[in-house]
Amino acid sequence: MxxxxxxxxxxxxxxxxxxxxxxxxxxxxxxxxxxxxxxxxxxxxxxxxxxxxxxxxxxxxxxxxxxxxxxxxxxxxxxxxxxxxxxxxxxxxxxxxxxxxxxxxxxxxxxxxxxxxxxxxxxxxTFFTVWINVFDRGALQAGETLLVHGGTSGIGTTAIQLAKARGARVVTTAGSEEKCARCRELGADLAINYHEADFVKEAKSLTEGRGVDLVLDMVGGDYIPRNIRALAEDGRLAMIAFLGGPKAEVNFAQVMVKRLTLTGSTLRPRxxxxxxxxxxxxxxxxxxxxxxxxxxxxxxxxxxxxxxxxxxxxxxxxxxxxxxxxxx
CATH class of the missing domain: 3.90.180.10 (Medium-chain alcohol dehydrogenases, catalytic domain)
Structure with a gap:
């Protein structure tokens, strides 16, 4: 051979x-x-x-x-x-x-x-991962708002484009103004420099206090309770990685009151x-x-x-x- x-x-x-x-x-x-x-x-x-x-x-x-x-x-x-x-x-x-x-x-x-x-x-x-977590498990619909962290990653750039192509509004985070500008070029309605602004506050402001319908997160750690605060009623949090760690302190009363769904998946073992x-x-x-x-x-x-x-x-x-x- x-x-x-x-x-x-x-x-x-x-x-x-x-x-x-x-x-x-x-x-x-x-x-x-x-x-x-x-x-x-x-x-x-x-x-x-x-x-x-x-x-x-x-x-x-x-x-x-x-x-x-x-x-x-x-x-x-x-x-x-x-x-x-x-x-x-x-x-x-x-x-x-x-x-x-x-x-x-x-x-x-x-x-x-x-x-x-x-x-x-x-x-x-990236497309397999985004599809199953945003549109299958995350059930993103036209007219809803997606918050995706790491907007200039392979996952982020894919999620921005697909969500916009399917009629959703997109909020994203990135670590510099250059990266935020690239996210806006790809279609993001709001790109937040996480070094300079609170994504929870900015996402709530864009949605007139309602919050976002879905968060796609690969950061984890202290982003997890912040993601929950950023979600609207009946919102969904989809976890795909934990660059900031897999553990966090969460107030599950917010999950109950807002009827949230917390989910996540890994692709390779499927x-x-x-x-x-x-x-x-x-x-x-x-x-x-x-x-x-x-x-x-x-x-x-x-x-x-x-x-x-x-x-x-x-x-x-x-x-x-x-x-x-x-x-x-």
Whole structure:
């Protein structure tokens, strides 16, 4: 079996533990496709895995990388939709930091019209995450107001655009005026510099004291009770990460009085069937927006596969706006 270049985590730690090596090229099992990777996305869960805090699910590759775009190089038994040579972008159980990767065929989607490999690789992890938390679990409707923290992250830029495209109003937070301006360019009705203003007060002011209908939060920590205060009656809080820590002191009387729903999810451990369902929803509801140019991934920077450590350092600096990509 021929070898491929890849990036492995040599030991739990900082970006410098990512090292280039070679491994045997994987073979697709029944229901899977093998992708020749042209570009792979870099995401926060990759850094958590690198630090030893986010283990791969059983049977998944131990290599980091949860999304990639490329050409189908081989198909496993039972795969009928894809053929060798097809251009796809896919959600991965792991292994994206490599020249080849396997994934369930139903987790792949066609590359949108006119997209580069880098743009295509910037889609799946964030769009799957935003879809299930904002529109499925979060039940955001046209006319409602979404508050999304980290507006210039891959998640944030995606949530802003999709919420606006589906008729919602958007409030977001970011850490500089430059980042706030970028959020407004993407469609945010209000962008709050969290170093200078209280997002609870500003969100309440925009909604004439009512509060927002949904909060999408990846910060956690002391943001959790503040999110609850920012919510309107019958509001929903969707948690997807805890950059500020998973614990907080919460007054649950506010949850009862305002009839709030607190929810959250992680994507990687979900079943293949759930991920396939999300892929079908995205292809029906979101891919036409990508094909039309109504929504597009925001691109920050591209690194060679060998420079994966530099890509992680860029992400953890929080200076980036949009997606960071690796190219083999």
């Amino acid at each position: 021929p070898d491929m270049r890849c990036i492995e985590i040599t030991t739990p730690g900082g970006p410098d533990v990512l090292k280039e090596t070679t491994r045997p090229r994987p073979e697709p099992r029944a229901g899977e496709i093998l992708i020749e990777v042209k570009a792979a996305g870099v995401n926060r869960p990759d850094a958590l895995q690198r630090a030893g805090a986010y283990d791969p699910p059983p049977g998944a590759s131990d290599l980091p990388g949860l999304e990639a775009a490329g050409e189908v190089a081989a198909i496993g038994a039972g795969v009928t939709r894809w053929k060798v040579g097809d251009a796809v972008t896919a959600l991965l159980p792991g292994g994206g930091y490599a020249e080849y990767v396997t994934t369930p065929a139903e987790h792949a989607l066609p590359v949108p019209k006119g997209y580069s490999w880098e743009q295509a690789a910037a889609l799946c992890e 079943s293949d069937l759930v991920k396939a369902d999300i892929a079908r929803a995205l292809e029906a509801e979101v891919w036409p927006l990508l094909d039309a140019g109504t929504v597009a991934p925001v691109m920050d920077s591209t690194f060679s596969l060998a420079d994966a450590a530099k890509a992680h350092a860029r992400m953890e600096s929080s200076e980036h706006i949009g997606k960071i990509i690796l190219v083999p």
